[in-house]
Amino acid sequence: MKQLKNMLFMTALAILGFSCGKKQEVIPLDKHSIIPIPVSVAPEAGSFTLSSKTAIVLSSDPSQLEPVAEYLKSALGNLTGLNLSIGQEEKDNSIILSLDAGASPHEEGYSLSISDKKILIAAPAPEGLFYGIQTLKQLVPAHGGSSKGSGNQFLIPTGTVQDHPEYAYRGMMLDVARHFFSVEDVKKLIDQIAVYKINHLHLHLSDDQGWRIEIKSWPLLTTIGGANQVGGGEGGFYTQEDYKEIVRYAQSRFITIVPEIDMPGHTNSALNAYGILNPGITVPEKTAVPIDRKALGLEEDPKATPYHTGIEVGFSTFDTNNPVTYQFIDDVIREISEMTPGPYFHIGGDESHVTAMEDYIPFIEKAQAIVSKYGKKTLGWDEVAHAKLLPTSVAQYWAKAENAILAIEQGSQVLMSPAVKAYLDMQYDSTTHLGLHWAAYIELDQAYNWDPTELEAQIRRENILGVEAPLWTETIITFEDIEYMVFPRLAAIAEIAWSPKNARNWEDFRRRIVWHGQRWEAQGKNFYRSPKVEW
Known part of the structure; x- marks a missing residue:
């Protein structure tokens, strides 16, 4: 009997050993x-x-x-x-x-x-x-x-x-205006970027194609302005409760939401809803889609613009000489600021090609004053540096170094998002099925091999608030599309934002990213398998 018990015990150990597999x-x-x-x-x-x-x-x-x-x-x-x-x-x-x-x-x-x-x-x-x-x-x-x-x-x-981090601001931007993404999609993205110690998510909430945030004092912004996107889809928008939930969830991952309402250009979705804001601009004919206001139980608005379903930019502007425009901006900034605990409000300011500079400059200064009135700091694309900036304002360098330098000379900091290095919507190469390439083709090594302090001699470390990688969504429709364009490049940008320059090395990064690819694959993430890496 004792011999039988010993045999059973040894058999159990053998089975246990087999089930545990090889030693880790x-x-x-x-x-x-x-x-x-x-x-x-x-x-x-x-x-x-x-x-x-x-x-x-x-x-x-x-x-x-x-x-x-x-x-x-x-x-x-x-x-x-x-x-x-x-x-x-x-x-x-x-x-x-x-x-x-x-x-x-x-x-x-x-x-x-x-x-x-x-x-x-x-x-x-x-x-x-x-x-x-x-x-x-x-x-x-x-x-x-x-x-x-x-x-x-x-x-x-x-x-x-x-x-510890090199930069205080380590960000990603998601454009939800060109194509709309649900609250659950945004939460999923928050979880994915938090892994890489990103601490700001900039939401591009309005553009020519769609308005994505409920403003209770101007309800047609979502009724009309939110009902479109690139290609003419149904669009969508966040209710104020949706937005608060995104903010809350981001806070639980130590991520600050930075809302952006682009102005005075990139504003056609607001002009769809309220013609009183329109100084008389027209939408490119080939991308214009009429709006049936009667079907919505609304009166015709002869100054309101049709939908813009294309990706062309630079044709829209607010009426910068109309007092109603500034009441509108005040209401929008007030309502969003009340729901946003973070310190920044982004006013856009880019590619406003049909706004005369003599109108653009006072407009930006007035918008900046309204942001300050509601206790926030102004962020704006680098063109805003043509205006007189407050020392608390930040210029986001995306296109022109001379604009960033103008901001620095005024005592403002810059947020580094050079399109030729950090734009996540740029194609990896000429065969990439998503994205654009007007700025550059950006392979993984190009996304990694740059430093914010080495782009321009006049942009020094003390001038830089941080680094942000924007994802514009002209060609991005599904969450899987987001993953494909974001990963692995966001990991590269995150290392630039967090790690000291002397610790970073491309050959070592391409070794380390292999492990992350294995985890992404196991998690079912639709990432880009760069030929620069031996996955």
């Missing part, structure tokens, strides 16, 4: 694939075992730590299938979250210390803990999907990471 390989911390690359990494021999026994421990103020802990639990659950507990009692095999002013001299910095017994993520503020979690997630040796590790255990290399 522990990749040393200095051979990591972390993006953005941290400021410093110090490896040690050994590993921490992440398993169902691992607990998440809150070592300081639970009211500040609980939301971050819940995010960590959910994120690790999605990656590994583990359901970790959250508590305040420290024990072996714990992930400890600690608010510690000494963890980093930088507000968004963190330290990540991994031993065989515990993982400690410490930071001066909750956002630093969140960024430390993003780094930890990239050390979990599982790519999602059915790959759940040996015996549902995951070996994480030991060592220490000290990290």
Whole structure:
């Protein structure tokens, strides 16, 4: 009987060993694939075992730590299938979250210390803990999907990471005006960009083709202006409750929403709704689609414009000499600012080709004053530097360095988004089935191999607020289209925005991005497999 029990025991061990598969390989911390690359990494021999026994421990103020802990639990659950507990009692095999002013001299910095017994993520503020979690997630040796590790255990290399961002503003822009994207799509994008420590999402909420945000004092903006998009689709818009939900969800990922209402050009969708704002512009005939106002129970408005279903720009403008225009702008900025806790309001200002400069300059100054009136700082595309800017205003450098330099000479900072490097809607090469190429073809190495301080001698580090990668959506229709154009290039831009210049290296980045491609593939992400990388 004893011999039979021994045989059964050995058989069980053999079955268990077979089910666990081969022993996991522990990749040393200095051979990591972390993006953005941290400021410093110090490896040690050994590993921490992440398993169902691992607990998440809150070592300081639970009211500040609980939301971050819940995010960590959910994120690790999605990656590994583990359901970790959250508590305040420290024990072996714990992930400890600690608010510690000494963890980093930088507000968004963190330290990540991994031993065989515990993982400690410490930071001066909750956002630093969140960024430390993003780094930890990239050390979990599982790519999602059915790959759940040996015996549902995951070996994480030991060592220490000290990290903080190079720039305060690390952004992406999504154009929801040319093609509309749902609240759920925006949330999904927020989750994806948060992985790379992006902390601003700029929403381009209005353009010639569509108006995407409810303004209660001007309801036809969405009734009419929101019911179109490139190609003449049905469009769509966010109710104010939708917008608040996007803002709330972004805040939970430490991302600030930056709303943009483009003006005085790129305004045809507002002129569709309210002809009183129109100084007499006409829509290009080949892309004009009449609006049946009677079918909507509305009176005809002879000054209102038809829909614009094409991608041509530069033909529209507000009536900059009409007092009603400034009441309209005041109402729009007020209603959106009341829902936006972030410090910035973007007023556009680009490609207003039919607005005479003598009208454009006072218009921008008046719009800037209204933004300030409601407690926000003005952001605008680099053309706004022709006006007199406030020191708190920021010019977004996309096209002309001389405009950015004009802003700097006025004491303003610049946000770096050079179209030839950072525009995510540019085709990768001449065979890319999505995107445009009026600025450049931008392959992955071109998106990576530049630095904001090296484009122009007169744009120095102290002049730069940060880096933003815009995605315009003239050709982008589905969320899968967004993924294809954003990844892997956003990871490259994110590293420029977060990591110190001396830590960045293309050959090392192209090695690290392979691991991310494996995770994206397991997650079903529609990313571009650049021929510059050995995927």
